[in-house]
Amino acid sequence: MSYHQARYDEPLLWEIEPPPEAPAAPEPIPGVPERLRRRHGVRWPELSELEVIRHFTRLSQMNFGIDTNAYPLGSCTMKYNPKVSELLARRPGAAEAHPGQPEATVQGSLEILWRLEQALGKITGFEEVSLQPAAGAHGEFAALLMIRAYLAERGELERRTEVLLPDTAHGTNPASAAMAGFTAREIRSKDGCVDPAALAAAVSDRTAAFMLTNPNTAGLFEPEIVEIARTVHGAGGLLYYDGANLNAILGVTSPGRMGFDVAHLNLHKTFATPHGGGGPGAGVLAAGPTLAPFLPVPRIVRRGRNFRLDYDRPRSIGKIKSGLGNFGLDLRALVFLLSHGESGIRRISRRAVLNSNYLGQRLGTRLPRPFRPLVKHEFLLSGAPLKARGLRTLDLAKRLLDEGIHAPTVYFPSLVEEALMIEMPETESRRELDLLVAAFERALGDTPEALRAAPQSLAVGRIDEVAAARHLLLSWKDLRERGAVLGMAGPTPEGATPGKT
Amino acid sequence: MGARVPRWIPSEPGEEEPLLAALGLNDVEELFRDVPEQVRMGRMGLGAPLEEIDVVRRIDRILSRNRTHSRYPAFLGGRVGLRYVPAAVDALLLRSEFYTSYTPYQPEASQGMLQSLFEFQSLWVELTGLDAANASLYDGATAAGEALLLCRRLKEGHRFLIPASLPWEEKSVLANYAAGLGIRIEEIPYDPASGLLDLAWIREAVGRGEVFGLLADLPNGFGGLDEGLPELKGILGGVPLVVAADPLALAVLEPPGAYGADIVVGEGQGFGTPPSFGGPLLGLFACRAEHLRLTPGRIVGATRDAAGRRAFTLTLQTREQHIRRSRATSNICTNQSLLALAFVAYASLVGPRGLERLAHRLSDRARLLAQALGRSPALRAPAFSAPFLWEFAVSVRAGSAREFLDRLAAARVLGGTPIGDPRPGRAGAEEALFLTAATEFTDRRAIRRYARAVGGEPPGDVAPEASRGGGP
Structure with a gap:
């Protein structure tokens, strides 16, 4: 497939109509103390509605999205975002509700959240669910705070300062552990999985928790999960489930069944809420009996047909975010769950894993595949052979963009040289998988020069990220003061007039 | 197989057979043979799948139990506001190239979102009078939490001062963000008549030492404007000052950067998105240039492509969790990019x-x-x-x-x-x-x-x- 993205030399908003350097001060608001009043108006352009619409519509055309491009992004689960969810999240009853309204006036919102909590409880095998975290990493952080509170209650917090994790863990895991005041300690994997002997040697009375993703970021189901749970619990530690890869095991197993104590899920992965160019997401906390009392407040409680907010949870960690979570995303996730039902949810994991194994087999003939071939929702390839041609995985990734296909996750996990991590979720058809294989084959068959020159068919060519970090230009203010270092007077070096080229 | 599933999963006859055949399998269940029998689960009890029309009717029926501002006069505010969202803003948010896109880690494929975020950062810089902004955090409360953590990186000490009038949710979020630090959050009493900060108390508290930061909000938790804010930096000296500000207020009030704020955070939902029962929201974060490398969250920068064209990319990524892991400045990954787009589109339309x-x-x-x-x-x-x-x-x-x-x-x-x-x-x-x-x-x-x-x-x-x- 040949792909051509729109290419506009789209000006920045303030280049459309440069605002005055020092706009007139706003008319004073009665009662506002003089020393708090703005001395100049906000320096921002005054544009017509059509100008603003054209600006952002053109920008949108210079952006990949699931509706236009396949995203084989490992661990990101870029599945189709159903349109009906967008419709329903915008219903006045959903969008207009304010989090500070009396309970009696938001029974509908509370019921949406309660129903989603119930369904996610069944999927995770945990009784109690909180939707408060804004994202996956936020859920990790909250769960670790719950573990802190649990350890503090038992008088073990001083001693249990270590959070263990495999070297395949997502970067958010060690970062969350550090943020919650723990020391993160990585355990070396064996054949892509947790080495039970290494884990047994690492646990001690200093272990607060072990954080695990299963299937892991190599796409492998951790076959020793029962043994792992026994080892961690035997040492007095808790077992944390990173739900980023839950898509692979829906209706097959659950964190509860596997012996975990607490889990976070990502609604923007497994439950198809849109990623929005990096966010919003929605995190979920699900906990078993040991940690459930520490979940954030409030909890939603059902009494007959009615729902109320329960703040009387003395062991709760309190709040980790304002409001009850990202309701707009929660509603979309409930729509997704109701549409699938039991049978549909079970189909998701089967089809996602089928897609991944099929692609793994097809692409595994082109590049080396580390570890065993039976994978779950994603698999790894190594771009190491490209080096013989003077190329890197990055060049292949950029060349795939020219095929209209988003690059896979690259250079992660770090235990595979020049790694490519590939996931094509259940919403991708057989035809799309074959298009991806064909695109890979064309890219790999291309000349080294062509790969290094990629991408050629997008709004811009290969971007100089080193220059971006060396000369930090992070706002209009920076462009005004220092834009000259990169010749940033206008969108093109010649300062050509904006317009489609 | 056989059971009805949404068309979101391609399931027509002939769809899966070739995939199974290529793998030499008869049944997709064989792909789960590595999951131990012991951990297998039975039925979840989720019910039968619903057709689209039935989902719509069910959700509408549930939502009809709400009484929102279009039915009752409503005077609801705080950090989350009941604000009109111009139709043009929502039309842009419905561009699926934006809302279905992933984090712009591949900048060449993501110029639209990156330029929008660059414009968003620029706007928050103009409103706050600071040097640099990130591309968003979860909400105003967690942005305040991240500001506390940044203060701790900037200054030694174990005391952080916040107004006693700060909304209770924010106090609780701050306590949680500080839990791993072993520090103490102290509440600045308010004057019972005005509700404003007791500056003499602050002066005394700072004088006792060990204060590594102070957060003040504008307006405060009682809606009040504190005339004492411009005096705070003089009292704090080298102690970082955080101001949590309402972005609409900053359209008419002096930018906190002008009176010495080191960090300005805020809740940005009111610019272009509905309250949505409290989420998604938009965490705003700006700081001084010299502190950039210690700040949380993604940052977009301007650069050039191979042909010299202006382009935008994520930069300073070595601060972030996917590179720095346990030594990252924050664990944040997913942020609120789409709401940042709404923020800058709203301000530009209005x-x-x-x-x-x-x-x-x-x-x-x-x-x-x-x-x-x-x-x-x-x-x-x-x-x-x-x-x-x-x-x-x-x-x-x-x-x-x-x-x-x-x-x-x-x-x-x-x-x-x-x-x-x-x-x-x-x-x-x-x-x-x-x-x-x-x-x-x-x-x-x-x-x-x-x-x-x-x-x-x-x-x-x-x-x-x-x-x-x-x-x-």
């Missing part, structure tokens, strides 16, 4: 003069509201003497504010949001307080209904609203 007009319109209505409620024998409104913009605290003369607002809701008025901590035994002196807000939907009729419901005089005899035009 324009700076439109923002000023909106600020005037809301504050005019708030003064009208204060006059009307002030005549109610059941209330002291406003509860404090400090100047305010479009929100102010009200005190109920008997009982708790929460119960009062519940009764008011039964009379079909959403009169405000309680200020006290709802956890048992924690509300303290704030139990009688609630915050009431004039919104874009607050017309004279709504104020009249509110006044009648609380036994006050309808505002028939107050001066007619200044006509500033530009209504939504």
Whole structure:
């Protein structure tokens, strides 16, 4: 497939109509103390509605999205975002509700959240669910705070300062552990999985928790999960489930069944809420009996047909975010769950894993595949052979963009040289998988020069990220003061007039 | 196989067989042979799949139980606002190239979102008077939490000062963000008459040492504007100052960077997105250039492509969790990019003069509201003497504010949001307080209904609203 993205030399908003350097001060608001009043108006352009619409519509055309491009992004689960969810999240009853309204006036919102909590409880095998975290990493952080509170209650917090994790863990895991005041300690994997002997040697009375993703970021189901749970619990530690890869095991197993104590899920992965160019997401906390009392407040409680907010949870960690979570995303996730039902949810994991194994087999003939071939929702390839041609995985990734296909996750996990991590979720058809294989084959068959020159068919060519970090230009203010270092007077070096080229 | 599934999963006959055949399998279940029998699960009990029309009807039926501001006059504010979202903003948010896109780690494929985020960062820099902004955090409360963590990186010490009037949710979020640090958060008392910060207390507290940061909010948790804010940096000296500011307020108030704020955070939902029962929201974060490398979150920078064309990319990524892991400045990955796009699109559609007009319109209505409620024998409104913009605290003369607002809701008025901590035994002196807000939907009729419901005089005899035009 040949792909051509729109290419506009789209000006920045303030280049459309440069605002005055020092706009007139706003008319004073009665009662506002003089020393708090703005001395100049906000320096921002005054544009017509059509100008603003054209600006952002053109920008949108210079952006990949699931509706236009396949995203084989490992661990990101870029599945189709159903349109009906967008419709329903915008219903006045959903969008207009304010989090500070009396309970009696938001029974509908509370019921949406309660129903989603119930369904996610069944999927995770945990009784109690909180939707408060804004994202996956936020859920990790909250769960670790719950573990802190649990350890503090038992008088073990001083001693249990270590959070263990495999070297395949997502970067958010060690970062969350550090943020919650723990020391993160990585355990070396064996054949892509947790080495039970290494884990047994690492646990001690200093272990607060072990954080695990299963299937892991190599796409492998951790076959020793029962043994792992026994080892961690035997040492007095808790077992944390990173739900980023839950898509692979829906209706097959659950964190509860596997012996975990607490889990976070990502609604923007497994439950198809849109990623929005990096966010919003929605995190979920699900906990078993040991940690459930520490979940954030409030909890939603059902009494007959009615729902109320329960703040009387003395062991709760309190709040980790304002409001009850990202309701707009929660509603979309409930729509997704109701549409699938039991049978549909079970189909998701089967089809996602089928897609991944099929692609793994097809692409595994082109590049080396580390570890065993039976994978779950994603698999790894190594771009190491490209080096013989003077190329890197990055060049292949950029060349795939020219095929209209988003690059896979690259250079992660770090235990595979020049790694490519590939996931094509259940919403991708057989035809799309074959298009991806064909695109890979064309890219790999291309000349080294062509790969290094990629991408050629997008709004811009290969971007100089080193220059971006060396000369930090992070706002209009920076462009005004220092834009000259990169010749940033206008969108093109010649300062050509904006317009489609 | 066989059971009905949504068309979102390709399931037509002939779809899966070739995939299975290529793998030499008869049954997809064989792909799960590595999952031990011991951990297998049975039925989840999720019910049968629903057709789209049935899902729509079910969700609509559930939502019909809500009583929101289009049905009851509503005076709901705080960090989350009832604000009109221009149709043009939502039309842009529905561009699926934006809302279905992933984080722009592949910049060449993501120029649209990256340029939008660069423009968003630029706007927050203009509003705050600081040097640099990130591409968003989860919400205002977590942005304050991240600001606390940045202060700790900038300055040694174990005491962080916050207003006692700060919304209880934010206090709780801050306590959680600080939990791993082993530090103490201390509350600055407020003057009982004005509700404003006790500067003498701050001076004394800073003098005792070990303070590594102070957060003040604008307006404060009671809706008040603190004239003392510009004096804080003089008191703090080298101690970092964080200001948590309402972005609309910054369209008419002096940028906190001008009086020495080191970090400005805020809740940006009011610019272009509906309250959505409290989420998704938008965490705003700006800081000084010299602190950039210690800040949390993604940052977009301008650069060139291979042909010399201007381009945008994520930069300073070595601060972030996917590179730095346990030594990252924050664990944040997913942020609120789409709401950042809404923020800058909203401000550009309304324009700076439109923002000023909106600020005037809301504050005019708030003064009208204060006059009307002030005549109610059941209330002291406003509860404090400090100047305010479009929100102010009200005190109920008997009982708790929460119960009062519940009764008011039964009379079909959403009169405000309680200020006290709802956890048992924690509300303290704030139990009688609630915050009431004039919104874009607050017309004279709504104020009249509110006044009648609380036994006050309808505002028939107050001066007619200044006509500033530009209504939504």
